[in-house]
Amino acid sequence: MIEKPFFVILTNRCNLACPHCYNELDPLKIVKSKEQDAMSRERLQFLFGQLKEQGYEKGFFSGGEALLRSDAPEVVGDAHALGLKTALFTNGHLFTPQIIARLARAGLDEVRISLNELAWIRNRDQYEHVFARQTEWVSALREAGIGVGIIFIISQRSMLYMAESHERVRQLGAGMKIQPLYLPHDVKGYQSAAAGRMAEGDWNGLLTELESLVARTDFTAESDFEVYSNPWKLLRYLRFVRDVYVMGARPDFCPTGPLLIVDSDGYFHPCLFRFDLVCGHIASDADVRAVRSRVDGHEELRRAPCFREECLSAYR
Ligand SMILES: C[S@@+](CC[C@H](N)C(=O)[O-])C[C@H]1O[C@@H](n2cnc3c(N)ncnc32)[C@H](O)[C@@H]1O
Ligand code: SF4
Numbered sequence: 001m002i003e004k005p006f007f008v009i010l011t012n013r014c015n016l017a018c019p020h021c022y023n024e025l026d027p028l029k030i031v032k033s034k035e036q037d038a039m040s041r042e043r044l045q046f047l048f049g050q051l052k053e054q055g056y057e058k059g060f061f062s063g064g065e066a067l068l069r070s071d072a073p074e075v076v077g078d079a080h081a082l083g084l085k086t087a088l089f090t091n092g093h094l095f096t097p098q099i100i101a102r103l104a105r106a107g108l109d110e111v112r113i114s115l116n117e118l119a120w121i122r123n124r125d126q127y128e129h130v131f132a133r134q135t136e137w138v139s140a141l142r143e144a145g146i147g148v149g150i151i152f153i154i155s156q157r158s159m160l161y162m163a164e165s166h167e168r169v170r171q172l173g174a175g176m177k178i179q180p181l182y183l184p185h186d187v188k189g190y191q192s193a194a195a196g197r198m199a200e201g202d203w204n205g206l207l208t209e210l211e212s213l214v215a216r217t218d219f220t221a222e223s224d225f226e227v228y229s230n231p232w233k234l235l236r237y238l239r240f241v242r243d244v245y246v247m248g249a250r251p252d253f254c255p256t257g258p259l260l261i262v263d264s265d266g267y268f269h270p271c272l273f274r275f276d277l278v279c280g281h282i283a284s285d286a287d288v289r290a291v292r293s294r295v296d297g298h299e300e301l302r303r304a305p306c307f308r309e310e311c312l313s314a315y316r
Helices: 041-053 072-081 097-105 116-120 124-134 138-143 159-171 200-215 231-247 285-289 291-296 299-303 309-313
Strands: 005-009 058-062 085-090 110-114 147-154 175-180 260-262 267-269
Touching: 041 072, 041 285, 041 291, 058 072, 072 085, 072 097, 097 138, 116 124, 116 147, 124 159, 138 147, 147 159, 159 175, 159 200, 175 231, 175 309, 200 231, 231 309, 260 291, 267 291, 285 291
Parallel strands: 005 058, 005 260, 058 085, 085 110, 110 147, 147 175
Antiparallel strands: 260 267
């Protein structure tokens, strides 16, 4: 069952500066302040209460790097206390035993760790180093009762390691999702790393690897994977991505839109990639009380009229 989700960008600050970060590269998203986090914990609490009443069921917390907000675990705990499910997107660099204990106490359901650096990997030594460092906390998170999903960014550099990473991640007790590295044509690294430069044979090779992995794995024996547990969904998604890049396919509809996003400046948007569309601001009680109807009013997004390459990373 898919719970009705909302997304909160807790901060736009980040401890990394990934060359591909679409928060910096997507013209529709470059509007955010980094000096301070505009949304107080109290205001977010009010928001969560209203969202629960309006039928939302699951909060996805992201950034920037959400864990840079010192009260991030407690904010998650406020959502949990209202009966909402919770998931946290992170680059995975800021975990400590103390942070994990606070997240577990807050009742966090899931963590999703992005392997951002792997998109730029140059050789096996680097791969081993980065993979080990970024999956270092998976066991501790699982032991604390938090489900873990890993996000693997496919690029010309990382594609060789996709199948291997998938197996290793599953051995750690986590599921893995993939998403292509989006880079605009004029950004350094486009020629050598962007998914948009991969050849048809590259995509077909990845598909063959994934098909073989799915065929030889008994996924029913792993039903306790809480996050990214459905390999057939992964296969379907990879086929769709290949078709977009190789044949210029477009989706008939956008399964993610309209969706409620609260950006780090407190504005409501109906899509992760359409920050030009604004449905209100968290400071206004009236906006908060009406947010679902304003977001749902963007029904035209469902027909995917504005589908762009950036959208692939959120598309399911
Ligand atoms: C903006 S990040 C914020 C959360 C956290 N800092 C992280 O990196 O997971 C949200 C997601 O967007 C992904 N992302 C950012 N830029 C991207 C790009 N150009 N192509 C593909 N995925 C991208 C990240 O890998 C991550 O999974
Ligand atoms: S860690 Fe996430 S938010 Fe930070 S720069 Fe990288 S992709 Fe962007």
